[in-house]
Amino acid sequence: MDIKKMLVNDHVKPYLLNARYGIEKESNRVDLSGNLAKTDHPKSISLRDEHPYIQRDFSELQMEIITPVSNTLEELFNYLAAIHDVAYRSMGKNEMLWPLSMPPQLPEKEENIVIAKLKNVENVLYRQTLSDTYGRRKQMICGVHFNFEFGDELIRALFNAQSEIKDFHHFKTEIYLKATRNYIHYRWLVTYFYGASPSSEKNFFEEDSLNGPVRSIRNSKYGYTNSAGVEVSYSSIQNYLSDLSLMVKRGLLSKEKEFYSPVRLRGGQQVSDLAVHGINYIELRNIDLNPFETYGVSYEQAEFLHLFLIYLLWKDEGENCDEWVKMGDYYNDVVALEHPLEHTKFKKDAENMIDEMEHLVQILDLPISDTLFIHLREMLMDPSKTLAGRLYKESGKSSQCQVATSIAKENYKKSWDKPYQLTGFTDMELSTQILMFDAIQQGIQVEILDRQDQFLKLKLKDHVEYVKNGNMTSVDNYVSTLIMENKTVTKKILHQHAFRVPKGEEFQTIEQALRSYDFFSTKPFVVKPKTTNYGLGISIFKEGANEEDYHKAITLAFKEDNTILIEEFIKGTEYRFFVINDQVYAVLLRIPANVKGDGKHTIQELVNQKNNDSLRGSDHRTPLERIQLGELEKLMLKGQGYQIDSIPKKDEIIFLRENSNISTGGDSIDVTDQIPDDYKKIAVDAVAALGAKICGIDLIIEDTNVPATNKNAYGIIEANFNPSMYMHIYPYKGKSRRLTMHIIHYLFPELLQS
Amino acid sequence: MDIKKMLVNDHVKPYLLNARYGIEKESNRVDLSGNLAKTDHPKSISLRDEHPYIQRDFSELQMEIITPVSNTLEELFNYLAAIHDVAYRSMGKNEMLWPLSMPPQLPEKEENIVIAKLKNVENVLYRQTLSDTYGRRKQMICGVHFNFEFGDELIRALFNAQSEIKDFHHFKTEIYLKATRNYIHYRWLVTYFYGASPSSEKNFFEEDSLNGPVRSIRNSKYGYTNSAGVEVSYSSIQNYLSDLSLMVKRGLLSKEKEFYSPVRLRGGQQVSDLAVHGINYIELRNIDLNPFETYGVSYEQAEFLHLFLIYLLWKDEGENCDEWVKMGDYYNDVVALEHPLEHTKFKKDAENMIDEMEHLVQILDLPISDTLFIHLREMLMDPSKTLAGRLYKESGKSSQCQVATSIAKENYKKSWDKPYQLTGFTDMELSTQILMFDAIQQGIQVEILDRQDQFLKLKLKDHVEYVKNGNMTSVDNYVSTLIMENKTVTKKILHQHAFRVPKGEEFQTIEQALRSYDFFSTKPFVVKPKTTNYGLGISIFKEGANEEDYHKAITLAFKEDNTILIEEFIKGTEYRFFVINDQVYAVLLRIPANVKGDGKHTIQELVNQKNNDSLRGSDHRTPLERIQLGELEKLMLKGQGYQIDSIPKKDEIIFLRENSNISTGGDSIDVTDQIPDDYKKIAVDAVAALGAKICGIDLIIEDTNVPATNKNAYGIIEANFNPSMYMHIYPYKGKSRRLTMHIIHYLFPELLQS
Known part of the structure; x- marks a missing residue:
C-alpha cells in the first residue's frame, strides 16, 4: 500500500x-x-x-x-x-x-x-x-x-x-x-x-x-x-x-x-x-x-x-x-x-x-x-x-x-x-445567542442549520426541536402566525372574540376615503398607509379633524401606499405583553429615546454619556441601541425649542423621538410586576383567541388602576409572532425576564420533570 | 317620536x-x-x-x-x-x-x-x-x-x-x-x-x-x-x-x-x-x-x-x-x-x-x-x-x-x-374556490376574512378553523413551514434522516466556486442561483464539465444572485407527491408545454386547438394555463428545427418549453395509481421528517420499477408547504383527486364520524 x-x-x-x-x-x-x-x-x-x-x-x-x-x-x-x-x-x-x-x-x-x-x-x-x-x-x-x-x-x-x-x-x-x-x-x-x-x-x-x-x-x-x-x-x-x-x-x-x-x-x-x-x-x-x-x-x-x-x-x-x-x-x-x-x-x-x-x-x-x-x-x-x-x-x-x-x-x-453575548456567535441575533446560551447550559445539543437565517436544531436525548429566530417553533401552528401577519384578519378575529380593537376601514382611493369623513370627523382617529415604514405618512387627530385636515392627511398617507387605513385612535400607554403558553412572562414599557438634563451638559453630551452604556450598540446585537442625533432627532428638538448644544435643566427629560421603538434608541422598562392581573388575563385570552402560543401582544391602556373589564379600558393594537426577547432580558430599567429559558422549558418540558 | x-x-x-x-x-x-x-x-x-x-x-x-x-x-x-x-x-x-x-x-x-x-x-x-x-x-x-x-x-x-x-x-x-x-x-x-x-x-x-x-x-x-x-x-x-x-x-x-x-x-x-x-x-x-x-x-x-x-x-x-x-x-x-x-x-x-x-x-x-x-x-x-x-x-x-x-x-x-369555478368568488385562487365549494357542500360555514389574501374562517358548530390559500392551516406547525421555506435547511434535515438529496454547496464568490471544481468536474451537476426565477441562470451538466464551461456557468449564475448553489444533478423523472397527514393522496407528473402533430395542422394551429379547452386559461384561475408562443417557445422550436408554421408529423410530440410548470402551459397527469407504494412511503416518511402535515414533495425517480430502497433510486428535490391543489383536482389526464375535500376532512374529522 x-x-x-x-x-x-x-x-x-x-x-x-x-x-x-x-x-x-x-x-x-x-x-x-x-x-x-x-x-x-x-x-x-x-x-x-x-x-x-x-x-x-x-x-x-x-x-x-x-x-x-x-x-x-x-x-x-x-x-x-x-x-x-x-x-x-x-x-x-x-x-x-x-x-x-x-x-x-x-x-x-x-x-x-x-x-x-x-x-x-x-x-x-x-x-x-x-x-x-x-x-x-x-x-x-x-x-x-x-x-x-x-x-x-x-x-x-x-x-x-x-x-x-x-x-x-x-x-x-x-x-x-x-x-x-x-x-x-x-x-x-x-x-x-x-x-x-x-x-x-x-x-x-x-x-x-x-x-x-x-x-x-x-x-x-x-x-x-x-x-x-x-x-x-x-x-x-x-x-x-x-x-x-x-x-x-x-x-x-x-x-x-x-x-x-x-x-x-x-x-x-x-x-x-x-x-x-x-x-x-x-x-x-x-x-x-x-x-x-x-x-x-x-x-x-x-x-x-x-x-x-x-x-x-x-x-x-x-x-x-x-x-x-x-x-x-x-x-x-x-x-x-x-x-x-x-x-x-x-x-x-x-x-x-x-x-x-x-x-x-x-x-x-x-x-x-x-x-x-x-x-x-x-x-x-x-x-x-x-x-x-x-x-x-x-x-x-x-x-x-x-x-x-x-x-x-x-x-x-x-x-x-458583554454578558448578553455568546462568544463565537456574536454575528447572530441577540435573542438567538441568549437562547443558545441557555440551551447549552441546560445540556441541550445545539446545531446551527443556517447561520444567516438563525435556524437552530435543539436536541435532548431523542427529542428534537427546530427553532428559528429564537422563538419561531413547533409549538405554534402555521395559520395562527399568518393571522398575526395580517393586521386586518387579526383585528377581525379579536373583534369577533369581543376584544376591543381600533375600529377602522381600508380605502383604495382618496374619493372613497373622503366619503367616510362623517364617520370619523368628531372622534380621535389616525390616518395611515396600510404598510407603514418608520411612521411615514401617519397623521393622528386626537380630537377629530376638520374636512381640510382630513383631506390633507389622506393625501399624505396615499403617498406611501395605495391602500390606507383610517382607524379610531385609542388613547393611553402602549405595553408589550409577552405570552408563552397562556401565561404572561413579561410586560414592557417602551419610552422614546430621551436624555435627562443635569443643568451642566449639552444634549449632545448627555446623549454621548447615555450611549456609553455597554448595553447600547447597533443593529440588534446589543440589548439597546445607541441614540442617534440625525435629522429626525434634530427636528424633534427644534419643535421643543432646543438644539443639540442646548443645556437642559436638571432632571428635565428631553425626548429625541416620537416613536418608542428600541431600535431608534428607546428605553425598555420592565413593568411585569406592576401590571394588574386582569390586564394580563386580557393579553392571555387575546393570544389564545388567535390560536398563538408564543406571542408579543401590544395593549394600549389609559389607566392600569381602572379594571380591565371597564368599557374602553384598553385597546389591542397588534400581535407579533416573532416578538423581540432580548429587550425583556436586558431591559434599560427593571427586572430581567429570562424569556429564552422559558421557551426552552416550554419546548423541553422534560427538563423541569427531572 | x-x-x-x-x-x-x-x-x-x-x-x-x-x-x-x-x-x-x-x-x-x-x-x-x-x-x-x-x-x-x-x-x-x-x-x-x-x-x-x-x-x-x-x-x-x-x-x-x-x-x-x-x-x-x-x-x-x-x-x-x-x-x-x-x-x-x-x-x-x-x-x-x-x-x-x-x-x-x-x-x-x-x-x-x-x-x-x-x-x-x-x-x-x-x-x-x-x-x-x-x-x-x-x-x-x-x-x-x-x-x-x-x-x-x-x-x-x-x-x-x-x-x-x-x-x-x-x-x-x-x-x-x-x-x-x-x-x-x-x-x-x-x-x-x-x-x-x-x-x-x-x-x-x-x-x-x-x-x-x-x-x-x-x-x-x-x-x-x-x-x-x-x-x-x-x-x-x-x-x-x-x-x-x-x-x-x-x-x-x-x-x-x-x-x-x-x-x-x-x-x-x-x-x-x-x-x-x-x-x-x-x-x-x-x-x-x-x-x-x-x-x-x-x-x-x-x-x-x-x-x-x-x-x-x-x-x-x-x-x-x-x-x-x-x-x-x-x-x-x-x-x-x-x-x-x-x-x-x-x-x-x-x-x-x-x-x-x-x-x-x-x-x-x-x-x-x-x-x-x-x-x-x-x-x-x-x-x-x-x-x-x-x-x-x-x-x-x-x-x-x-x-x-x-x-x-x-x-x-x-x-x-366551468365546474371548477365557484361563481361569486372567481377572483379568488382556484384552490380556494374549490375548497369553499367543498366546505359549503359539507355544511361548513365559510366566512372570508381577507379576500385578496385568500383568508377563510371555517366553522362547524363550535369548531373553528382558519385557512389561508386553501391549505395553510392549524394542522401544520410553524417551524416546519420555515424549514421548507429554507432549501438548505430542508436538505440538511432530510439528509440527517437518511433520505437522498442532491449533494451540493453554497458559494458567495466566483473564486470560492472555482476552487471546488475538482469536487464536481466528473459528475452530473447543476449550477444555479440560490433563489431562481423561472430557471434563469441555471446550467445543467449531465456528464460533468470542463473547467471553462464550469467557469462560464458560475459567472452566469452569479448574474442572478449573490449566492449560488452547485449541486449534484439527479437523473430521472420528477413527480409531485401530495401528502396529507401521513398519507399520499395524489401523485402528479408534469410535462412541459407540448402539442401532438396530426400531419395537417401547423404548430400555431395545434396550440390554438389545445388552448380551446375550457380548462385552460390564465393567471391560475383555471386548472391549466394556455400555451404561449412567445420568444422562449419560438427559441425552443428553433432548437428543434421548427417554426410556428411548421406542420409536425402525425403523433409527433413537439415540446414548446424545457420546464414542466403548469403555469407555463405544461400538462398535468395524475399517476397516483401507477406509483408503487415504496415510493409513496419515501414521500410520507420524508414529509414526517420535516414535521409537516400538508406538503407537496418532489421526488426524482429514474425508474419506478426499481425498488425505492435501491441505492440512488430516488432523490428529493424540494418540499412545498403551500402546494397547488387544483392541478390534482383537474388534471389534464388521469383521475381527479379531490384534495380540498381531504383537507376539509382532516380539519373537521367529525364530518366522517357522523
Whole structure:
C-alpha cells in the first residue's frame, strides 16, 4: 500500500483537508485569588452526568468542556468559546478557570480533594479506584484532548485509489493505525512546541523528584501515566484489543478506559465498538493546556495537529511497529524533561520534519495559513518562544502561580464583559445567542442549520426541536402566525372574540376615503398607509379633524401606499405583553429615546454619556441601541425649542423621538410586576383567541388602576409572532425576564420533570 | 317620536344605508324535461338537518338555499350564486331547479308528493301536520324570503337622536314594528312589480278557481295563507306574542312558526327570543321567485326592498294600526289577482310613492343606482314589463311550462360551464374556490376574512378553523413551514434522516466556486442561483464539465444572485407527491408545454386547438394555463428545427418549453395509481421528517420499477408547504383527486364520524 502515491491521486486531492474535530478540555475551578474553589459544580448547569458540553472530570472541581463534533476548525473554536462563556457565567462572579495543566496549590491532605459528586454510582466508584491507584493529586492534572477524524470522503477516495485491501472498514482502521504509530513515535515534537507544564504548585508532589523546570511534567513519566508493565501493541486492532483485555485481566488496569495512551483509538462511545466497526477516529491526549489562549488551545495548534497527522500518514514508519511505538515513549520523555529554555536534543530531526511537512503542503497544494511554518521555525530556533519557554520566562518575573492567576482574571473579564453575548456567535441575533446560551447550559445539543437565517436544531436525548429566530417553533401552528401577519384578519378575529380593537376601514382611493369623513370627523382617529415604514405618512387627530385636515392627511398617507387605513385612535400607554403558553412572562414599557438634563451638559453630551452604556450598540446585537442625533432627532428638538448644544435643566427629560421603538434608541422598562392581573388575563385570552402560543401582544391602556373589564379600558393594537426577547432580558430599567429559558422549558418540558 | 327628523340628523346620516341581509330561496328539483324529480335530496350534500346553506323545505324535492348574513348586497349575491353552484353540481347532471314559484306539474295523487326525509322526527311530524291542514300541493309553492336588519350603528344613531324612548331594545322594536306595519299595508306595490306567479301547472288546483292569469297566485288568497280567523296584532311586541299564542291555543296554528305572515318578526332563531330581546330583524316573505334571474331574485329587487323599508320608516302610518295592517291584506289581494297585463287599480298611489321615494333619496343623499327609478316607472307605465307581465307574455308563445323548462336549462348550463369555478368568488385562487365549494357542500360555514389574501374562517358548530390559500392551516406547525421555506435547511434535515438529496454547496464568490471544481468536474451537476426565477441562470451538466464551461456557468449564475448553489444533478423523472397527514393522496407528473402533430395542422394551429379547452386559461384561475408562443417557445422550436408554421408529423410530440410548470402551459397527469407504494412511503416518511402535515414533495425517480430502497433510486428535490391543489383536482389526464375535500376532512374529522 503506497500511501504517498494515494495521497497525490487526483480523485483524493479535493478531499485532503476533509476532517471532523472535537475538543475536550479540562480545567480546575479556582477563586479569584487562584485558590482551588470550595464550591460544588454550578447548579445552574443542568446536572445530568451526561451533559453534552460541561461535565466534571475526576474531581468536583475539574470542569470539562466538550465541543460537539465539528466539520471545520472555525466551527470547533466557535463552540469552544461559547461553551466557555456558559461555563464562566454559570460559575458566577466568584470563580474562574485555572489556565494551567498543573493544578493550583492542592490541599495538604489528599482526601480533601473532592471526587466528582456524580449521580451514577459506578462512575463514582471508578474514580475511587483511580484515587487508590494513582493518588488524587495526579488526577488533578488537566489537559486538552483533540479528537480527530479523517473525512469520510477522503477515506473513501483513498480506499478507491488502492486495491490491496478489499474491506473498507479494515482499510480505514489501517490508515488510523499508521497515523497513530507514527504519532506516538514522533509526538516529542508536539511536546517540544506545545508542552506547557514546566513546574508544579504546592502539594502536587509529595517529594519533588524533579531537578528544576522542564517542558512538560504532564507528558513526562511524572505526569499522568499508567503503571509500568502496561504495554499494548498497535500492530493491528486485534492485537490492540487483546492486549488491552489482558492488562485488565492481570489487574494492571481496572477498566479498558483507564489506558492512558497519548492516542486513544475510538470506534464509538465504548471501547468494544472498536471490535465491531474498527477505528472511526482517534483521540490525541498529549496536549497541555495552552496558558496563553483564552480557551486553552489555539487555532494554529489545531491546524498543526491536522497537518501533522496527514504528514504522519505520508511518512514511512519503522519495520517493527511495537518497537517503533516504544521508541516514541523514550524520545518523548527526553524532550518532556528538557529545560524549557534549552534546545531540544532532536533539533536536527525536528528541522528535517518541518522541512518535509512544508514540502508536503506544496506537493499537495494545501491551503495552510502562511504563518504556521514561520512560528514553528521560530520556536525551533528559540526555545523561549515555545509555550513552556514563555511560561517559564513570565513566571520568573513573579511566580507561575501569580502569572496563572492574572491570566485567569483576564479570561474571566472577557467572559463577563458583554454578558448578553455568546462568544463565537456574536454575528447572530441577540435573542438567538441568549437562547443558545441557555440551551447549552441546560445540556441541550445545539446545531446551527443556517447561520444567516438563525435556524437552530435543539436536541435532548431523542427529542428534537427546530427553532428559528429564537422563538419561531413547533409549538405554534402555521395559520395562527399568518393571522398575526395580517393586521386586518387579526383585528377581525379579536373583534369577533369581543376584544376591543381600533375600529377602522381600508380605502383604495382618496374619493372613497373622503366619503367616510362623517364617520370619523368628531372622534380621535389616525390616518395611515396600510404598510407603514418608520411612521411615514401617519397623521393622528386626537380630537377629530376638520374636512381640510382630513383631506390633507389622506393625501399624505396615499403617498406611501395605495391602500390606507383610517382607524379610531385609542388613547393611553402602549405595553408589550409577552405570552408563552397562556401565561404572561413579561410586560414592557417602551419610552422614546430621551436624555435627562443635569443643568451642566449639552444634549449632545448627555446623549454621548447615555450611549456609553455597554448595553447600547447597533443593529440588534446589543440589548439597546445607541441614540442617534440625525435629522429626525434634530427636528424633534427644534419643535421643543432646543438644539443639540442646548443645556437642559436638571432632571428635565428631553425626548429625541416620537416613536418608542428600541431600535431608534428607546428605553425598555420592565413593568411585569406592576401590571394588574386582569390586564394580563386580557393579553392571555387575546393570544389564545388567535390560536398563538408564543406571542408579543401590544395593549394600549389609559389607566392600569381602572379594571380591565371597564368599557374602553384598553385597546389591542397588534400581535407579533416573532416578538423581540432580548429587550425583556436586558431591559434599560427593571427586572430581567429570562424569556429564552422559558421557551426552552416550554419546548423541553422534560427538563423541569427531572 | 319624529322619525322624519331623526333620519335627517347629521349623526344618523353616515349610517343610513348600514344594514345586514340574508336570503332564503326555495325551488323544486326537476329532471331535464321539467318534470318533478324522483330522487332524494343529493347525498353529496352533507345531510345534516341543520345544514347552514342547503336544506329541504316541506318536500324532499324542495331545495332551500340559505345565504349567510351579509353586510353588503354584493356579498349576499356572491354567496347566493356560490351556493347555487354547489346545489346544482351536487344534484348531478340529470337535474335542475324549477325557476317558478308555482310548482311544475304535480302528481295526480297528493300522497305522491314526498315529505322531506329529515332525521329529526319532530320536523317530519310538523310537515305531516302541514300536509293535513293545507294539503301538500300548496306546500310545493316556492319563494324568496328576504331577511333584513337595520345596521346596529344606524339604530344607535337614531336612538341617540330622540329622547322619548329610554330603552334601546324597546326603541329598536318600535322601529321595526313601524316598518313592518307599513310594509304589510303597502306590500301590494311589491306584488305589482315583482309578483311572478300568473298561472299554475297541472294538478296544482283540484279545481281551478281562478278566471285566467293573475299577477301572483302565491301572494293571493289562493296561495300560501293561514286559515281564516288567524289574526295577529302588530301594535306592540306584547300584543303580537300574546295573539300568536292565542292562535296556537285555539288550534288555528299548530305552532307559532306556522304563522304565514308576509313579514315575520325575528328576535333570533326561536319565536320566544322576541320576548327576551325584542325584534332584531324582519323576514320579508312575500317575494315570488324571479324567473328571469339565475338565482331567483335580482340585485335591483334587493336594493328596492332596502330603500322601500327606509321609506316606510319615514312614511306616516294610519292611526289604528291593526286596521292599517288589515287594509294591506285587502289591497294586496286586489293587486295579486289583477291580470298581469292590466294596469293596477292603485296606479296613482304607486306613482306618488315612487315620487316620494325618489325625493327621499335626494334629501338623504343616498347612493342608489340610477336605473332603479327608471325601471320602476317603466313597470308602472307598462304592466307587460313587470315580472308577471313578462312571464305571461313569454308563455303565450309556447307554454309557461316550456318557458320555465328552457330557463332552467340555461341556468343549468351556466352552473356546469366551468365546474371548477365557484361563481361569486372567481377572483379568488382556484384552490380556494374549490375548497369553499367543498366546505359549503359539507355544511361548513365559510366566512372570508381577507379576500385578496385568500383568508377563510371555517366553522362547524363550535369548531373553528382558519385557512389561508386553501391549505395553510392549524394542522401544520410553524417551524416546519420555515424549514421548507429554507432549501438548505430542508436538505440538511432530510439528509440527517437518511433520505437522498442532491449533494451540493453554497458559494458567495466566483473564486470560492472555482476552487471546488475538482469536487464536481466528473459528475452530473447543476449550477444555479440560490433563489431562481423561472430557471434563469441555471446550467445543467449531465456528464460533468470542463473547467471553462464550469467557469462560464458560475459567472452566469452569479448574474442572478449573490449566492449560488452547485449541486449534484439527479437523473430521472420528477413527480409531485401530495401528502396529507401521513398519507399520499395524489401523485402528479408534469410535462412541459407540448402539442401532438396530426400531419395537417401547423404548430400555431395545434396550440390554438389545445388552448380551446375550457380548462385552460390564465393567471391560475383555471386548472391549466394556455400555451404561449412567445420568444422562449419560438427559441425552443428553433432548437428543434421548427417554426410556428411548421406542420409536425402525425403523433409527433413537439415540446414548446424545457420546464414542466403548469403555469407555463405544461400538462398535468395524475399517476397516483401507477406509483408503487415504496415510493409513496419515501414521500410520507420524508414529509414526517420535516414535521409537516400538508406538503407537496418532489421526488426524482429514474425508474419506478426499481425498488425505492435501491441505492440512488430516488432523490428529493424540494418540499412545498403551500402546494397547488387544483392541478390534482383537474388534471389534464388521469383521475381527479379531490384534495380540498381531504383537507376539509382532516380539519373537521367529525364530518366522517357522523
